[in-house]
Amino acid sequence: MRSILTMGLILIVLSQTQVFGRSVYDPSAEEAYISVEGTTATFAGSISDLNVTKFLDSVEGRVVETLVIASGGGEINAGMRLGEWVFDNQADVVVEKMCMSSCANYVFTAGRRKIINANAIVGWHGNALQKRGITDADVRAELIQAYEQLDEQAKNKLDLEGMLAQAIQQTREYMENSKAKQARFFEKIDVDEYICRVGNEEYGVRDFFLLSVEDMAKFGVRDVLAPDDYELTDLEPYRRMGKGVEFIRLISSEAVSRMIR
Template sequence: MRNLMCSAALLALFSPAMAAGEETTQVYFSNGQLEYVGPINQAANQQLIALYDSLAAKPAVLSIRSPGGEVNAGMDLGSWVRAHKLNVRVMEFCLSSCANYVFPAGIEKIVSNFAMIGYHGGPGKLEKLTLDESARKIYDALSAEEQKAFMAQIAGISSQGGRREAQYFEQLGVRADISSLGQNERYDQFVKANPNAAGWTYSLDDFARLGVRDISVINPPWKPRSASRKMVFVTIPVDRQ
């Protein structure tokens, strides 16, 4: 049987569509803080760690502007942020794996009054995942038997990622459904009602209910808005537990 898997295509399954391009991530030090601009990936993570280690005076803030990235790279970055007790600052947007894993890892979270913290799902919801264009081309070229094997391997990756995600959120003290809540059918009225909806976000109070506290807003109130009218993140309510 042919080698069915293309690792790049698989990794893209767990990234938002806007992160699937070839944007280069920039990592640098400016105005006393670390800057991470672009998709989250392991190469950029290593650049960030090397930069931090090279600085005599260690910065206390990671400022990030990211559409997301592969889930393990996101959790690796979030784990590093928490281990080094960094604050996370978002002036524009932090989406997908950035919202799932990096934002809640900050000791303090600083946001502009329009910053978008946007969610669209996690690795544990296989039935909600869709193939990106590259993976779809691979899938369509396979026989029926090979397609089953292809999806079985994706299911394995999803299951493994879901287990790690659950452990990760437990370590942070964050509710395990923060990355998948909007995929529940009871939220269809909010998410699917808007044809441009790419995902969802939460209010300040609901972030706290989910375990993401210590959020400070620059010039409040916080009124998140999308950078593009064609990609909207709707605010969904969180049930008390």
């Protein structure tokens, strides 16, 4: 299962998406499209600390009742910042095209009402508590790979072992801080965080899983409006991009209650 904490593995399933049928925006854009018109705000792009800060600056002092979002995800703490704003402002969340990864975890779940538009999807693939998170070996491998791309002169200026030790320690601290923040976040919005990882840990989904409106409610994600045929949404455009995306149906309510942590 791909780790939500590894930014390089965040879903980029489509290159473009259309918001309100007027202009084309990229849900994975490094620089998010942000606008506020009346009581509706739009956020289309990667959920990064910089993009969320820009968004919060743009809505400061404004009455915003609806957030239209198209995002493939992003950094988890930035996702929680945006989700807290959604929850504190009791804003509706409208999904255009996709809301994946940290967008699904922290923004969609925080909405007063959650509206999934036609042909849009909401997908999860883990959170800060997932069983397969970033290990020390992962950090070491990624840093060594980057180090090997350098020329010999650059390598000679670096203390590789010192860099590895620092990176591993920083990653451990990041993960522990993220877990603590996440616990407070889900307690605040009254949603069971296991919705973010049930498909990977109980159903063997390797990548992204999608849930029915009925199954979302079992984790406290209520007031979701989606097309009647949401579970029949064509996922081939996503799969053609080489990404695993699939719907799952949870087993009986009794079993679900045993699974939920």
